[in-house]
Amino acid sequence: MGQAEIDDHSGTETTGHEWDGIKELNNPLPRWWLWTFYISIVWAIGYWIVMPAWPLISGYTTGVIGYSSRATVVERIEEARAAQSKFVQGIAAASLEEIRKDPELLDFALAGGRSAFSVNCSQCHGRGAAGSPGYANLNDDAWLWGGSLDAISRTIQYGIRSGHDETRFGDMPAFVTDETLTRAQAGDVTDYVLSLSGTAGDAGAVARGAEVFAENCVDCHQPGGTGNPELGAPNIADSIWLYGGERATVLESVAKGRAGNMPAWTGRLAPATIKQLAVYVHSLGGGQ
Ligand code: HEC
Numbered sequence: 001m002g003q004a005e006i007d008d009h010s011g012t013e014t015t016g017h018e019w020d021g022i023k024e025l026n027n028p029l030p031r032w033w034l035w036t037f038y039i040s041i042v043w044a045i046g047y048w049i050v051m052p053a054w055p056l057i058s059g060y061t062t063g064v065i066g067y068s069s070r071a072t073v074v075e076r077i078e079e080a081r082a083a084q085s086k087f088v089q090g091i092a093a094a095s096l097e098e099i100r101k102d103p104e105l106l107d108f109a110l111a112g113g114r115s116a117f118s119v120n121c122s123q124c125h126g127r128g129a130a131g132s133p134g135y136a137n138l139n140d141d142a143w144l145w146g147g148s149l150d151a152i153s154r155t156i157q158y159g160i161r162s163g164h165d166e167t168r169f170g171d172m173p174a175f176v177t178d179e180t181l182t183r184a185q186a187g188d189v190t191d192y193v194l195s196l197s198g199t200a201g202d203a204g205a206v207a208r209g210a211e212v213f214a215e216n217c218v219d220c221h222q223p224g225g226t227g228n229p230e231l232g233a234p235n236i237a238d239s240i241w242l243y244g245g246e247r248a249t250v251l252e253s254v255a256k257g258r259a260g261n262m263p264a265w266t267g268r269l270a271p272a273t274i275k276q277l278a279v280y281v282h283s284l285g286g287g288q
């Protein structure tokens, strides 16, 4: 190698490399870049010493401050538990009515109730609790078993036809299957039931159906079909249907009976969770 070549144009030394007549200048690295580079090296060494860094055969170097993100999470969870325990205890000690009147407890109960609902209830009642045929809509103010806080809480605790000793139980007989009514009578009473919510049917059938209704249905559904929450007998005059208001569906309810099943939650969910659920369901719109 001879003497370093100086580029005519810039006056800078070249590296001696040349491609297609283009020569590479030997500029020094910018100072800011070099310093950043050195500082990163120093920082990395410091980091290895202070923080957990190197995997070992079993375990890892813990670093002088012994930081652990897992420990931090555990600590945060403990803190959150401690912050919540005041509310959890408050809910356990308060009556449903007291929870509803205390804005702080109410907020906490609604948030807890909403999340417990999405885990335990939404598979049947739907995300927004709007239900589907056979699965009660919990947003409206039509209640099979009553919409007071206590009634809702009881439904959640013991379920409906759940097999629990305290379960809510009401029977919708299978009138045609059991041969209590003929198909024709079931058809007539169906026309009568539909007339209660304003669907006009054949006048003769409706009149005959009214008689069938008076003999077979009023005990549970009450005169005019307004229902009885003691027995879970729905209001069948309000155009809100559990199973559906198509003629064929109503006829099927009458002919084959219905027996919706809602599990009991006592023993499966903590009492405080059931309270939060009751308050949440009550708040959905139709609470009485
Ligand atoms: C396996 C399906 C299923 C699950 C899970 C379920 N339910 Fe139900 N629920 C039903 C059915 C079916 C009915 C209607 C029963 C009937 O026909 O009387 C019902 C009725 C109700 C009622 C009574 C509505 C009324 O009009 O009186 C309430 C309140 C209720 N459910 C709340 C809940 C809550 C809260 C949960 C979660 C903890 C839940 N349900 C989970 C199926 C379910």
Ligand code: HEC
Binding pocket: 144, 170, 171, 172, 173, 175, 189, 190, 193, 212, 213, 216, 217, 218, 219, 220, 221, 231, 232, 233, 234, 235, 236, 240, 241, 242, 243, 244, 250, 253, 254, 258, 259, 260, 261
């Ligand atoms: C022993 C009480 C009882 C008697 C008697 C009875 N029902 Fe019911 N009925 C119920 C109950 C309880 C339900 C709700 C079943 C359920 O939730 O699964 C019901 C549900 C229904 C439904 C479904 C309502 C909906 O919203 O989808 C119709 C329709 C109905 N009954 C009509 C009749 C007619 C018509 C008669 C007389 C021929 C009658 N019921 C007699 C208790 C009774």
